[in-house]
Amino acid sequence: MSKIDELIAQYCPDGVEYKNINELGFLYGGLSGKSKTDFDKGNAKYITYKNIYSNISVDVKEENFVSISENERQNKIEVGDVLFTGSSENMEECGMSSELTELTNEDLYLNSFSFGFRIEDTSLFISGFLKYLFRDSKIREQINRTASGVTRFNVSKKRFEKIQIPIPPLPIQEEIVKILDKFTELEAELEAELEARTRQYEFYRNQLLAFEGKGVKWKTLGEVGKIKRGVAFTKKQSIFGNYPVVANAPVPISFHNVANRSGECVVIARSGANAGLVSYWNEEFFLTDAFSIHPDNELLNTKFLYYFLKNLQREIHLMKKGFGVPHVRASDFEIYYVPIPPLAEQERIVDILDKFDALVNDISVGLPAEIKARRQQYEYYRGTLLSFKEVQKN
Secondary structure, three states, X not given: OOHHHHHHHHHOOOOEEEEEHHHHEEEEEOOOOOOHHXXXXXXXXXXXXXXXXXXXXXOOOOOOEEOOOOOOOOOEOOOOOEEEEOEEOOHHHOOOEEEOOOOOOOOEEEOOOEEEEEEOOOOOOOOOHHHHHOOOHHHHHHHHOOEEEOOOEEEOHHHHOOOEEEXXXXXXXXXXXXXXXXXXXXXXHHHHHHHHHHHHHHHHXXXXXXXXXXXXXXXXXXXXXXXXXXXXXXXXXXXXXXXXXXXXXXXXXXXXXXXOEXXXXXXXXXXXXXXXXXXXXXXOEEEOOEEEEEEOOOOOOHHHHHHHHHOOHHHHHOOOEOOOOOEOOHHHHHOOEEEEOOHHHHHHHHHHHHHHHHHHHOOOOHHHHHHHHHHHHHHHHHHHHOOOOEOOOO
């Protein structure tokens, strides 16, 4: 029997009480009556929509300011309050929560696109319990049902007040917070390590792919390979199949029953917001709103070319032309110069960068895979720990 089971057997063997939000406290709104200029040079800190969305505990170190005049009537956030985002383009992302768990010496205000919830009897919950409870899938399902809309979804405060939450005994809350805090700390450590490894990867990539002044020959892509344009393609022409349809996005836009590319190549998205996006493919696929680069592998390793161009992604995005729908031209890449170091050196560089790339980007191995596994484990335990039988009322 786990410690949680022992505590439940001791304190609430018959279940715990559930209450509606409006039975436990009240909702309050964010800033009102503010203009854009009030946020230019403010004198008071406010909590942003993004701060709430991104953190289960409010990050009080973020500095965003708004002008608040003396005696101005605005709602202030208090420690223990739970803040919620009021709207989103996706129903599933409405009402994301963040608890203010840290006591501060300054007044804090709330973004106007958000709202707060204040418990009137602060003895019912320990600090940190609600930050986990309101992110749990069962409570999130209730929150999702309070939202409505077409292109943008908004939380109905009236429906939100009817959400039911459990009130477990404090010793149980303490043990749950203790367990989940450990998971949160571990994930934060892994993310910090991933960030450090990413910076290390970027440093080595820049060093390995810098060839100016090293006596390396440079040639245009037109001299060392072929550039092939994709085929015009519409949804009506699509017949569902096993081959990815690659266009102007970082992932396939659909699947088709035939392929027009196979093997290794570098793809450049041709138009739209992602015009110039560099990607690497080594499979059969159907290419449409993009063009592919096929280097002569006796001179240029395909994966090496990908890493070289990807390292210049920002510069390549700036090659976009046009005002309505921006685009890049295949002809501009035919005269684009790339270095041609010895093949053995290209392969050495690819081998090093492949290992770094897998470590920081591959969700099946390395740190991203470990973070994903820990997050799934955390969500499982959070769901299990926050599942309470409701006590039967006489």
